[in-house]
Amino acid sequence: MQPEQRLQKLKALLAEIADLNYASALLDWDQQTYMPPGGAENRGHQLATLQQIAHTKFVSDEIGKLLDDLQPYVSQLDPDSFEARLVKVTRRNYEKETKLPVEWVTEFAMVITAAHEAWAKARAENNFPHFLPHLERVLDLRQRYAEFFAPYEHIYDPLLDIFEPGMKTTDIKAIFSLLRPQQVELLRKIASRPQVEDSFMHLTYDEQKQWDLGVEIITQMGFDWKRSRQDKTLHPFTTSFGWGDVRITTRLFANHIASALFGTLHEAGHAMYEMGSHASLDRTPLFGGASSGVHESQSRMWENLIGRSLPFWQYFYPRVQEVFPEQLGNISLDTFYKGINKVQPSLIRVEADEATYNLHIMLRMELEIALMENSLAVRDLPEAWNTRFQEYLGITPPDNATGVLQDVHWSGGMIGYFPSYALGNLIGAQLWERINADIHDLPDQIRQGEFAPWLAWLREKVHRHGAKFEPQEFIQLVTGSKVDPAPYMHYLEQKYSAIYGF
């Protein structure tokens, strides 16, 4: 077989696996949007069947042999070519999936199903001991997972690599140890100033009008509805069933307008990233995003760097006042802008503002690492959480439900994911600095509702690459440096010194 034929064969096999994964994603989307309650048992079977078939097909000897046989051929190509990257990324995923014994995969699936249920109950009842043995089992499985990838520099590396390919614990620690004191210091400065007003955000806002407003705003920003739609779910998310169908969800609360508004912007950022993959990447492992962190950089750019900026609201706020005259007619742009950027240390990560968010992440990551290293026992986790929370955020959770039990991730076995959220903030700010260097009058454009050049830049520099590059390669390619906390801190200092006047 000629290399070109081998490549065609590989692509055909990968396309079939992509179809199975897209189908699974639709089954999951439906479960979270429209499925009647009676469908849950069948849906579990269907997802298990599709995932098992996709896994079996992917770890086949046929794919392994094609990858081996193609290696000499792609070694002669431009290493950034589609072909070379396809083989590289597929091999990376292949090696990960083939290293996992089927017994581990089966046990992990069972353990996280039980752990998820136990966590939901434990959180509802503020009962950490109920979750404790399940978390111990999850940790044990994740430690065994790491061993499949031995030797490693650090036991947390193989986990991190699931979400941020190529990044090491030592890199993340270096970044965060630079960042943490600066974030704490910033927070201290803000706390020393008079607080801003945001009670108007919690008046009663008609939910349909909130929905329509969010749709209107992202439409004006260039959101591609031909390849998307929005639905309501308990927790907002973005999901893809291929290049032509990338969907978002949102949630609405009558007395919390920020949730739908910034949630819709956030998910639109994720979705536009996926839709912006070059069409030729569809149905290959190169479709999608470079990493969870780079993905988050896109959502946070829509939500925060753009969506919580003054120029953005200079353009959109009159329209928002028109839609909600009773609630906002007497609220000035300045008050609104400050209100949506209010900084206040709080208990819950998903409600945290830009200045405190990364602190929520860092404490989680530090605890994860300690658990993985066995330097912290699960039974001591609540106390460690509370101590660190007081240290970083100046408050102590009144209970475990609003403390250590608040996030779903650990119950789903997602240890190693949290750093991606913070990396997303950092990468977003690095990209933001770069865009503003390339498009000198970007704030003026945004102030006039002109989003096309900004979006064209993202498409060209970020989106079209899909998952071709590892996150560090990618950020180096676009900005000339690796992940760096300085632009984010610079952004926060500038923004909050203006808002809080220090």
Added chain:
Amino acid sequence: MQPEQRLQKLKALLAEIADLNYASALLDWDQQTYMPPGGAENRGHQLATLQQIAHTKFVSDEIGKLLDDLQPYVSQLDPDSFEARLVKVTRRNYEKETKLPVEWVTEFAMVITAAHEAWAKARAENNFPHFLPHLERVLDLRQRYAEFFAPYEHIYDPLLDIFEPGMKTTDIKAIFSLLRPQQVELLRKIASRPQVEDSFMHLTYDEQKQWDLGVEIITQMGFDWKRSRQDKTLHPFTTSFGWGDVRITTRLFANHIASALFGTLHEAGHAMYEMGSHASLDRTPLFGGASSGVHESQSRMWENLIGRSLPFWQYFYPRVQEVFPEQLGNISLDTFYKGINKVQPSLIRVEADEATYNLHIMLRMELEIALMENSLAVRDLPEAWNTRFQEYLGITPPDNATGVLQDVHWSGGMIGYFPSYALGNLIGAQLWERINADIHDLPDQIRQGEFAPWLAWLREKVHRHGAKFEPQEFIQLVTGSKVDPAPYMHYLEQKYSAIYGF
């Protein structure tokens, strides 16, 4: 391996295939309800992949060998037991699928994709010659299909067997040659009487209120929303993703209240049949219905035998008047009842009343048979259609768009399906006669909005069997005789003699 282990193995393999088929059904449902336009290409790939995997798994030697090895074991069991029927029905399907060469399957898929597009264009442009070569190719493939099942009594038999397992062309011809003159005579009698009034059905009815009313009515009839939901589509349908999730769709027209009202009842009948399968049949080939015709007997019972009956509206009509006081406040129950049962020969099958519907079916079936036998050429089909239409219904279609091109079936290769619609009417009336013999005061119960005993009868006698029996076996089991047109004609005579006074 012990027979019990073999049976477990067979069930596990069939469950996996069922999961794939349920997933395909969800992908199709999504395509018809919520998919953004950009998703079509990806969706085509996903469906092709899932169907190809399901087919390959089903026709495997492993399943063939299990069926062979299990034969001696199940031969000793009660032939109506789950195990015996599972092996029997699976073998029937297995023999059908394994007889089809993969080249035929591939060619057929390509031909019907092109034929469907050509048909849509031909219908829109009233251009039969555009569809002609495509229909010739479909027919050629269906004739070749029949040859895979040679020897046969009649070339139409293998097609009919897809939709009505075990039934032969000779059976159908016998039934319809009894039925046709009686239907034509009934129509003549009705036409000799003054027409009833139904213009009030075409006033403007708020679509949301139509929707809510349909939901309210089927809810009162016992529809199980825990395992279902309703959505809007261009063409209404019912689809299953397992025992716990069987969905219906409807469509709404502001000036045609019958469409949503009776459409919702119709689909609810289909859905309750599937949901009524014994839960143990789920994820096996025994889940679902005995045949397309038996399925149609259930939908037509909800829509017509119940839904267009006087007792039903004696109960529900006051509520309908309450919802639509402007449109129906001055319309008496008698006028309403007669209006929804108006008989008028018309061009379009899907809009036909109970008295003319079967005539639409019979002419199609006769033409299909003639085409399959090569006693009619495709180029002569429009003329044959129009001649027969005049003969049976007393009108001649003004063009092919509202004549021979109106139905989607042939463009999708569905030759042999039409008889099921008429069989559904007949079987429905046979079951109706039986229920009324078993529940003496059924009309009184319905007049009081009491549907539980009726539904319990259907569940016990019809639904729970799923696809265990062939249609003739099934109707024999429940009513004591095979498919028989007499009860349907008796029902029509009684109903319309009262309405039209003859």
